[in-house]
Amino acid sequence: MYQFDQSLELFNRASKVIPGGIYGHVTPATVIPGASPYYASKAEGAYYWDADNNKYIDFMCGYGPTILGYNHPEIEEAAREQKLKGSVFNHPTDKMVELAEVLTERINFADWAVFAKNGSDLTTWAVQVARETTGNKGILKAKGSYHGVDAWCSPGKGGIIDEDLANVYHFEWNDLQNFEEEFQKNLQNLACVILTPYHHPVFQDNLLADSDFLPNIQKICNKHGVVFILDDVRAGFRLHENGSHEYFNFQPDISVYCKALGNGHAISAAVGRDHLKVPASKVFLTGSYWNDAVSMAAAIQCLKIVQRDKVPDIVEKLGSQLKAGLEKTALKHGFELKITGPVSMPYLRFKDEDNLYKIQEFCKICISKGAFFHPHHNWFLSAAHKEKEILDAIQIADFAFAKMKPNE
Amino acid sequence: MYQFDQSLELFNRASKVIPGGIYGHVTPATVIPGASPYYASKAEGAYYWDADNNKYIDFMCGYGPTILGYNHPEIEEAAREQKLKGSVFNHPTDKMVELAEVLTERINFADWAVFAKNGSDLTTWAVQVARETTGNKGILKAKGSYHGVDAWCSPGKGGIIDEDLANVYHFEWNDLQNFEEEFQKNLQNLACVILTPYHHPVFQDNLLADSDFLPNIQKICNKHGVVFILDDVRAGFRLHENGSHEYFNFQPDISVYCKALGNGHAISAAVGRDHLKVPASKVFLTGSYWNDAVSMAAAIQCLKIVQRDKVPDIVEKLGSQLKAGLEKTALKHGFELKITGPVSMPYLRFKDEDNLYKIQEFCKICISKGAFFHPHHNWFLSAAHKEKEILDAIQIADFAFAKMKPNE
Numbered sequence: 001m002y003q004f005d006q007s008l009e010l011f012n013r014a015s016k017v018i019p020g021g022i023y024g025h026v027t028p029a030t031v032i033p034g035a036s037p038y039y040a041s042k043a044e045g046a047y048y049w050d051a052d053n054n055k056y057i058d059f060m061c062g063y064g065p066t067i068l069g070y071n072h073p074e075i076e077e078a079a080r081e082q083k084l085k086g087s088v089f090n091h092p093t094d095k096m097v098e099l100a101e102v103l104t105e106r107i108n109f110a111d112w113a114v115f116a117k118n119g120s121d122l123t124t125w126a127v128q129v130a131r132e133t134t135g136n137k138g139i140l141k142a143k144g145s146y147h148g149v150d151a152w153c154s155p156g157k158g159g160i161i162d163e164d165l166a167n168v169y170h171f172e173w174n175d176l177q178n179f180e181e182e183f184q185k186n187l188q189n190l191a192c193v194i195l196t197p198y199h200h201p202v203f204q205d206n207l208l209a210d211s212d213f214l215p216n217i218q219k220i221c222n223k224h225g226v227v228f229i230l231d232d233v234r235a236g237f238r239l240h241e242n243g244s245h246e247y248f249n250f251q252p253d254i255s256v257y258c259k260a261l262g263n264g265h266a267i268s269a270a271v272g273r274d275h276l277k278v279p280a281s282k283v284f285l286t287g288s289y290w291n292d293a294v295s296m297a298a299a300i301q302c303l304k305i306v307q308r309d310k311v312p313d314i315v316e317k318l319g320s321q322l323k324a325g326l327e328k329t330a331l332k333h334g335f336e337l338k339i340t341g342p343v344s345m346p347y348l349r350f351k352d353e354d355n356l357y358k359i360q361e362f363c364k365i366c367i368s369k370g371a372f373f374h375p376h377h378n379w380f381l382s383a384a385h386k387e388k389e390i391l392d393a394i395q396i397a398d399f400a401f402a403k404m405k406p407n408e
Numbered sequence: 409m410y411q412f413d414q415s416l417e418l419f420n421r422a423s424k425v426i427p428g429g430i431y432g433h434v435t436p437a438t439v440i441p442g443a444s445p446y447y448a449s450k451a452e453g454a455y456y457w458d459a460d461n462n463k464y465i466d467f468m469c470g471y472g473p474t475i476l477g478y479n480h481p482e483i484e485e486a487a488r489e490q491k492l493k494g495s496v497f498n499h500p501t502d503k504m505v506e507l508a509e510v511l512t513e514r515i516n517f518a519d520w521a522v523f524a525k526n527g528s529d530l531t532t533w534a535v536q537v538a539r540e541t542t543g544n545k546g547i548l549k550a551k552g553s554y555h556g557v558d559a560w561c562s563p564g565k566g567g568i569i570d571e572d573l574a575n576v577y578h579f580e581w582n583d584l585q586n587f588e589e590e591f592q593k594n595l596q597n598l599a600c601v602i603l604t605p606y607h608h609p610v611f612q613d614n615l616l617a618d619s620d621f622l623p624n625i626q627k628i629c630n631k632h633g634v635v636f637i638l639d640d641v642r643a644g645f646r647l648h649e650n651g652s653h654e655y656f657n658f659q660p661d662i663s664v665y666c667k668a669l670g671n672g673h674a675i676s677a678a679v680g681r682d683h684l685k686v687p688a689s690k691v692f693l694t695g696s697y698w699n700d701a702v703s704m705a706a707a708i709q710c711l712k713i714v715q716r717d718k719v720p721d722i723v724e725k726l727g728s729q730l731k732a733g734l735e736k737t738a739l740k741h742g743f744e745l746k747i748t749g750p751v752s753m754p755y756l757r758f759k760d761e762d763n764l765y766k767i768q769e770f771c772k773i774c775i776s777k778g779a780f781f782h783p784h785h786n787w788f789l790s791a792a793h794k795e796k797e798i799l800d801a802i803q804i805a806d807f808a809f810a811k812m813k814p815n816e
């Protein structure tokens with residue numbers, strides 16, 4: 001069984017000099033206090049080691065980025081080659097032009113691209129482009145959706161003021177009638193509709209859309225000149241090599257990508273349609289490091305490999321194996337699981353559970369045996385996972401279910 | 409004389425797939441269309457090469473970051489060493505704790521630190537911490553100040569709505585009476601005062617503060633429990649190894665750093681006082697790559713070198729030489745320059761000029777001879793600049809002034 005002494009020691013030091021010790025999506029408060037690693041020390045492929053040198057089969061991929069696995073040789077070679085020339089200059093480099101060309105060629109509705117460092121940088125900018133385009137202020141989004149940390153969408157309440165939320169409207173995911181009601185009610189002030197390609201609310205089952213939901217939203221937005229923004233930050237390039245809208249058969253006006261774009265190199269991108277290009281050029285967009293050529297070189301290479309190796313097919317196959325294996329093993333021990341969302345980004349809970357006790361207990365045991373499962377965030381699979389890692393993880397789950405001794 | 413064919417060819421390609429071709433602070437619209445490099449290809453020390461392989465003595469340092477020069481061996485060694493272990497994980501690493509410890513030890517008022525990727529990420533977050541602390545909404549800032557790209561402070565108007573600016577108040581830099589008037593008038597709603605350590609408005613002379621201006625603002629903020637935020641994004645660690653507030657003899661409640669923190673590796677930091685630690689922990693703060701250990705390793709090393717080598721002294725001495733040399737050379741040719749701001753970050757114009765014609769002409773000639781001077785942004789010096797680069801640049805300026813043939 002794993003010990004976490006170094007993690008706890010680092011956390012104690014951190015608590016003295018960092019608010020909350022660890023903050024944001026990696027906070028241990030969302031994992032399992034005292035029974036989970038708090039700090040990482042190294043990673044390779046589908047594995048990582050924590051501060052106590054415990055080794056894990058990783059099922060989070062850094063919360064998404066490492067779609068090809070940690071320290072991928074071809075990505076790191078492309079990054080190293082660019083780093084020798086430089087990263088942040090007084091100007092962009094040819095890598096920015098090349099990456100914009102690759103994205104606009106690959107993504108069927110995209111006529112232009114821009115780049116930043118984080119998903120929020122560009123979901124917020126996309127909203128501003130919609131406001132500049134329409135002259136309206138309103139944002140219509142799904143209840144419980146996550147679009148980043150900026151004030152209009154932050155899941156936190158701290159420091160948020162009424163004005164931040166003044167023009168934000170909500171509808172129920174997958175309820176087209178409710179969508180149309182909210183859309184019509186707010187149409188006079190509506191700048192954009194922003195959606196993720198499937199619904200991944202915090203601490204809840206993930207929901208795919210009914211087959212006509214997203215195409216209908218597209219139709220309604222187009223008809224009324226409301227900008228349809230796809231927040232593909234989490235899922236982009238994991239479901240489909242050319243963006244998740246192709247996987248779900250619709251087309252937005254703007255898409256935002258981040259997580260899997262650079263295989264861990266810090267970069268985000270927004271792409272959009274031609275009629276938004278002039279308004280897009282009028283919304284100020286910049287950052288000290290946003291022209292960084294190294295992350296762009298990594299992204300060009302990552303997009304190439306995702307296509308060449310059919311990575312979305314690989315992670316879908318692995319995800320199906322994992323899902324089937326976990327469900328079957330759970331049943332063997334008398335547990336019924338509910339696994340939702342795309343299989344390559346599964347969200348797992350115990351079907352009969354109305355709190356998070358069992359899933360925390362399950363993850364705690366798996367973690368202590370070397371499989372890093374997250375108790376209340378969707379997991380991520382990478383192309384570095386092989387059948388061995390899936391089978392090893394299912395075996396660890398088998399041990400955990402057995403140990404949990406259900407009432408039979 | 410330099411040609412810019414490759415830059416123009418890349419720009420033509422870019423214009424097809426990127427709004428405006430190049431956007432943000434590196435847009436060629438703020439340099440000299442057709443007579444300036446648009447794209448960089450490599451850099452080393454105090455020099456960079458553009459897409460046409462023209463070589464420049466650099467006086468922008470990537471708009472600030474490379475305080476030690478491009479591709480600094482000790483920084484890159486620290487980054488490489490961490491990169492072999494990994495960068496973005498499911499957790500932070502010990503580097504985050506270490507960097508927070510270094511900053512809170514070095515910065516006299518700082519009890520805690522947090523990290524992100526861009527200056528705006530944390531100027532905006534600091535405002536939210538002030539709102540969370542005070543329960544008020546108002547932001548008091550200097551007219552014309554630059555605090556980043558977020559809606560409350562963006563220098564652009566595109567996509568900005570009234571609600572973004574509803575609680576933003578302004579005062580005239582260096583006018584303590586005007587500050588007190590605006591402070592008192594808005595006190596009931598005031599969350600924070602945010603300032604840069606000296607005033608660097610866009611396209612205008614830079615202004616240092618009168619000696620009692622900043623200490624008085626500190627006193628007034630403290631007395632009324634208004635959070636005093638220092639935006640040290642541009643100047644931090646170039647004026648003083650422990651932050652610009654020490655150079656100017658005052659103490660804020662929160663400081664934000666970015667440009668010179670990682671010598672080109674993407675990182676920003678905010679530090680603050682103990683009484684803000686709990687509110688700080690309540691304002692949600694996260695980003696896909698914000699725990700990146702490589703940029704933190706680079707920042708730890710950069711802070712060490714800035715202190716060890718007394719880098720602020722080096723760049724101040726270089727800046728003094730450059731300022732004196734340019735002024736003297738200009739006078740020789742009948743031109744009078746006005747060089748404002750700290751000498752290590754000088755802002756230059758022609759004294760009698762009421763438009764930007766002469767400074768553009770001057771920079772155009774210098775650029776074509778291999779000194780990259782910016783016509784309407786402050787310049788930046790680095791520790792990689794030696795006397796040779798300063799003397800060579802003055803010689804190029806001499807050629808430019810001679811060519812400009814003033815009326816005598």
